[in-house]
Amino acid sequence: MNLKSTRSLIAMSTASLLLFSSCGKQESAEETVIVEEEKSTFLSPPLISHIYTADPSAHVFDGKIYIYPSHDVESVVEEDDSGAHFNMRDYHVFSMETIDSEPVDHGVALDVDDVPWAKRQMWAPDAAQKDGKYYLYFPAKDYDDIFHLGVAVSDSPTGPFTAQPEPMKGSYSIDPAVFQDGNDYFIYWGGIWGGQLQKWRTGEYLSTGDSPYDDEPADDEPAISPMVAKLSGDMLEFGEEPRQIKILDQDGSPILAGDHERRFFEAAWVHKHNDKYYFSYSTGDTHNIAYGIGDSPYGPFTYQGVILKPVQGWTNHHSIVQVDEKWYIFYHDTEISGETHLRNLKMTELTHNADGSINTIEPILK
Incomplete structure (x- = not known):
């Protein structure tokens, strides 16, 4: 696929100026006004440019x-x-030998x-490793256009993955994310609006x-x-009855x-730092990646x-991942295409402060 190059937007308007001579004649002149939109300066360059990619889940x-x-594809x-x-x-899987390496595309993994039960919309996935097997977790709509979570298995972290014939029992909505804590693996999920989480309140x-x-619930x-x-x-499968995560004010x-x-919209992720659990997520229509801290992988946060x-x-x-002694956040934007649904991956270093807080990152410098 050839990606569109980033372009400045040029607005052109033509105004007819009516000029009157002293003898009363009306003359017209064409004036062209060119306004060039100021280009954004981005904190980080795209990691991948030969295909459109979004929703990156990174692991070591x-x-x-x-x-x-x-x-992402043209739709x-x-x-x-x-x-x-x-x-x-x-889904494609990418690998990097080091944090500074160019990502290698291993082709279509699934x-x-x-996927026998899936009709369309293979949205944001995640992966986990256990006992030499690799597990790809993904959302998709079934033939009734209802989102469920699926899982596919491979002997290689790059796939190809073989999907289970049915979605995970009792699963719904989108954005699965798996967090390993010792010998236990926890799966987080959910997204409102198009992610349908609000339709499962009963x-x-x-x-x-x-x-x-x-x-949706009322504002209060x-x-x-x-x-x-x-x-x-x-x-x-789920190894227990799913439970809600509480995100609390101070x-x-x-x-x-x-x-x-501040409210949860989608894109749950969990990482652990200094024995504290960090739950981060997208606020959706206000476009922040926010976070809370808790003492348990179940929350509250x-x-x-x-x-x-x-x-x-x-x-x-x-996603947030530790590589060697440093932490990094992987994310996406639309620098390459300028189109909402055609995104590109990015990455930058993330800093935990001595008090446990995380420094806020500005992805657009101007």
Whole structure:
């Protein structure tokens, strides 16, 4: 695929100026006004430019960095508020020998046609390693257009992966993320609006309307919670009843649904630093990557602030990984294409302060 080059936007307008001579004649003249939009300066360059990639989940397996992103494609589906134009159909896996290496594309690791239950929209994935096997977790819509989570297995971190014939039992919504804590593996998931999490508030899929905003709580009610469950020993199913994650204000009260600057929207991720658990996520329509800190992988997590300020483009989705002695955040924006649904991966260093807080990162310098 040939990517579009980044272009300045030039607005041109033509104005007819009416000039009157002393004898009363009317003359016209054409004036062309050219206004060039100021270009943004980005903190980080794109990591991958030969295909569009987004939602990067980065891990270190056996001393090597692997990135599991979604694969953006040109779509004929009309854009809407449910994200129908994000019509991805397969996954590529990328590897890096070191944090400064150019990512290597290992080709298609899993295609929607190889997933018996999945119809479309292979959105943000994640991966895990256990006992020499590699597990790719992914969301997709079934033939009723309801999102579920699937899992595929491989003997190699780069695939190809073989999908299970059915989605994970009891799974729904989007954005799976797996966190290993000792011998235990936890899976986090959920996304509101197009991610359908709000439609599962009763425990069953229930929609009161066609809008992705339907079924949300009132602004003064607690925000919809992301979900977590420990994985089963074979890594293929939930090993326990899923539970809600509570994201709390500093006073211990829940973040409210109307607090769009801080409430959970999608893109859950967990990492551990100095025996504390960090739950980070996207705030969606306010475009922050925010975070809370807790004492357990189940939470609750107390809101701390913003890790990554808004990027160019509507969405953001990230992962945080330690490589050697440093921490890095992988994320995406639209620098290459300028199109909301055609994104590119980026990466920059992340800093934990002595008090446990994380320095806020500005991805756009001007």
